[in-house]
Amino acid sequence: MIYGITFLLIITVYLQVNKLIEQEELRELKFYLIIMAIAILYSYGTLLEWNLPRPGSIITKIYQPISNYIFIKQK
Template identity: 35%
Template sequence: MLVIIGFLAVAIVFAFIEVPSLVKRKLRKELWAFYILLTAGILLNIAEGLHWKLPNPLSIIVAVYKPISNIIFRLLK
């Protein structure tokens, strides 16, 4: 529980620092991007802090490119 509170506190501090300048300059798209990325980051940090098993993004990249590399290696032999 302390992990969740800590990450949320940090997120709130970042929001209080960044959001006023984005609103003042009327940067709506950047504000949406900031909120989306901040939320994604906080959710991933909380999941990691609670020791949940998270998928590795590299596994997806390997799954996509491994068949292509096998085809290329077979063609080069």
């Protein structure tokens, strides 16, 4: 399974990076590589059963104090 996902990721990255380099879109290339690195980390983490935090829990940790401050009346 890991070999199949690795093969698909390599093909996808190769095709997209070639396209972005030919069109000279370097800002988009940087953003694409960052997002793709996160996706690769999570896909391998899921396959290898790493204990990675869920994206939803990260967002909750960031916005929960703000939500509590706005919606819960403090005495």
